[in-house]
Amino acid sequence: MVLCNVECLERISNYLDVSPLPLEMQENVVVATKRESNQKIEGFSSIIQSLIENSKYPDILGVNNEMKALSQQWLEYAVICINYADTPSNAKKVLQELNVTLTDKTYLTGTKKTIADVTLYYALHSIMRELTHQEKAQYVHVSRWFDNMQQEEKLRQQLDLISFDLLHLFL
């Protein structure tokens, strides 16, 4: 099913040290907080932004308004595009686009890690895991970014460390 799902949000909550909201996947395949909760929040990006508000790390959305807008842009990209990268043809296009984006950047929004990087790491993990060496080499900037991201143990949680073996990538 879609990649911007409940599991992904729970990992983000963990990462931000906030207790996870009671979440469900609605019939229209959009995540939302459960009906019982006081104020219903609907939508993947909206939930993430409200998680940040409740966390100790407000700056992870971006240190200034421009950075915030950039990371919102990539959260939106996650919802519209990466969400459907669970089919091979969509995955291919998403990886191509991200590869272009990351060609001259350390992180999606430049030189600082934001929530957009964190979110994309979780959403893409199952895709990256299945890539062959050839594909990893093909999307080398995504590979570099992802490998950099996954070095942070707090971020990785229980997820597999994916191998980006230099021998294979540059042969």
Added chain:
Amino acid sequence: MNISTNENNPNTLKLIVAAKFAQQAVTVKTVQPKASFLGRLPSIEFPSGLILFSTNAAMQLIIPLSEEFKVVNNKWLEWEISQLQPAIALYGSTGIYKTSQKSCLWSLLKELNNALKDKQYLIKGNNDLSLADICIWVTLWSTIMVTEIGNELNKEYLSIKNWLSNIELLTVIQDSIKEYSFERGLKAILSIQAASWFPVNATLNSKPPKSVDLSPTKEKEIEAVSQEEIRNISNNWSSKSYPDVKNFPYPVLPKKGEKNILITSALPYVNNVPHLGNIIGCVLSADIFARYCRQRNYNTLFISGTDEYGTATEAKALEEKTTPQNICNKFFDIHNDVYRWFNIGFDYFGRTTTPEQTEIVQSFFLKIKSEGFILSESVDQLLCESCDRFLADRFVEGTCPRCKYEDARGDQCDGCGHLVNATDLISPRCKVCGNRPIVKKSQQFFLDLPKLENKLKEWSSKVEKGWSSVARVVAKPWLRDGLKPRCITRDLKWGIPVPIKGFENKVFYVWFDAPFGYISITKKYTKEYQQWWKPKDIQVDLYQFMAKDNVPFHAIMFPAYLLAANEGYTLLKHLMATEYLNYEDTKFSKSRGIGVFGTDARDTGIPADVWRFYLAYVRPETQDSNFNWVDLATKNNSELLNNFGNFVNRALVFVEKYFESKIPAIELQEDDLVLLALAQRELSSYIHALEQAKLRDGLKHVLAISKHGNQYMQFQEPWVKIKGIDDKRRAGTIIGICCNLACLLSSLLAPFMPCTARELRSQLGLQTNNYGYIPDDITSILPTGHKIGKPSPLFKKIEEKDVETLRKKYAGKQDTTNSEEHGDVKSLDNAIAELDTKVKELKAKHDKSGWPSKQVQIFVDLKNKLSDLISEKNKSSELKSKNPENFVPEQNGDISMDVASLEAAITKQGNLVRQLKAKEEKSVWQPEVEKLLKLKKQLADLTGTTPAPTDKKSKKKK
């Protein structure tokens, strides 16, 4: 602010409205989508140089959201871009706007209509126009309001209608429309489509409506079953018969005109207990493949054995104060037991310390020599005069020429970790007696590989297509970089003697000796071994399984020997190398007690078949993979228990309960044919995968068949139909098909899980002396009236707490010592110092005289402990420096001039490195990487923070 847009794009209007609202000026430029970033338009450039292609993000930057209504504003903005716009785009290309789905355009409008009831603006309590209002208003007003939907909407959704017309009257809107004029309606929708991408539509469109709700897990798009597939399956079902599996008499020999498959798995070295990675790397992979071949009626011979000669065995014997042969016997039994427990069905599991091996190796050597491929040269070696022997690398110790560490080994220094040449050691000493060895020239034989290079290249270009990709990757550089002569003899005692006068005291090196084990072990199996290895007029396909470290021996050395002998030997055709299996993200280590070893597996209480299943499931086919306890339990519970087990059990219990354990009559209808056609696809893919020994893929196709079966049963609901009188026959058909699929599944699963397959076949009322033929086409296997056996569950649930216990048990000793005994580096330092003194004392006492063997043992133990402690110390200080707990989402703000210039330099150097890495060899970019790292270090020193790691080399231990 500068807006770039394609022609007629209504989203541009949103930006203009926002700018008007904030009283800022904009310019609008028309460009082609191709020329823009990722093909997205409109995009907007801010005075700072920031460019955004997300209209919504840009609007929020122009007009910051008030804190109070942020959550609900966000919700509607997200709704607009992720649901409304895609639905409108879909309408633009298909004309569809009403379906049963929640996400269709008409339902979305209904949702909006409800939200607008009795409100002037979308956001409750906010009496002003909000960003969400602007955004949704522009989208609707510009597109569907001037299509057929507009008329319908004006009649049905009055709240939207009023809201739309109210907003249209606002001055800010009127001004903006004047500033940016475009054609509303379909043309506007097409303009959005041209400059955006909504993959959700592709996903919705291609799914056949029936299967949408049935797939609980992630699944690939299912292509609709074609009429031709239906015709084929229908023909096969009624007319094709199901073949029997052949009974192969001993000995299995190749036959002309048939498929003859010779399978070997790399000979495990005798002095190690194999771990899970070793097991899936060679013997288990080979076994699964061999079982598959037998069930396909290929003439199949599967052999392996232990590799027993060599220095390591000799050293181990010395350590345990026994003979090498005793060591071999002991470990051979361990290996044999482990493989037997895992149900590895060798035709013969032999060893290399046999007279057959000696005879074959010696005669091969003489033959290769007579063909002119053997050179003789003298080499410098260390000779211990008091022991009267040449010292193999691991029998020498001395001071490291590089770091002056006193106890460097002959092959490697534990102090600095560098490789060492035994002859370069400063003041070398014999590990056995402590005396200083002398350098002496010794005459050795070499295989003249350069002379064989062309033959090898010619052969390899013909066969390498059939190799796994890692095999090709490892083998290629050898031939590309040119081969050098290889020394094939050694001055050792434990090995096969060189049958040449003057060389009686030398033996063959393991590189030369071990590969011939395959031939000699086949000879132990049958006297007719030459029919397999030197076939006349018969095609024999040799498949060799191994982990990637063994590739050079099998891709270069062994073929070189056989080609040099020039007697028509069977050469490797399919080289099936795997990558490495890691254990819970680290490496298996016997000495540190990390990981599950062959002997441990049975103690876990998890059946051998489940181990086989999981190891095949994570087989490192295309890249290193990871063994993970939680994953093991999950796969067991979800794939085996809930998917496979559930399907076959439900089918069999149903037959037992409602049809007196007899297979009911089957009358195929369209739904049944569709299921069988889907299963047929998986079966064809299964065979395609296993023919290339892609075992992991094959296993997934097996599970896909039972998944299809489950969905089919769920959809057809035979338990409902059985109660109706007319429908009882229909229920019979459904369940008859399920039982037939269960029967097919028992054969397909058998190579992976032989015991389970046998159990299932007995529940199906089949003979259990074979596992059934693996057919190309699905046919009816169980005839109407066939009596099944007693069904019972095939799998047990693995509880999370149990795997947690197991995970802890095999997590290694160092974890506990680290936290309890040696909590910090300081106490580790003390422990090391203490041990070091002890070791030095011991050495001082026994410097000249030969050491009593008991003391040797103590010394060796102490030293191992010492090196463990040192590595532990390095590790824990490394951890400290990495400081994983210190979570810093943001860097500190104050930046002095120095920091700024350093950062600039880092960015520049980083770009350079990236460019180089994309194009150049490692030797070119490596120095630049070093520079980059140095710069980062400087920055870190200056700011006192750990720099964000951008280069993997600095992070990963190799």
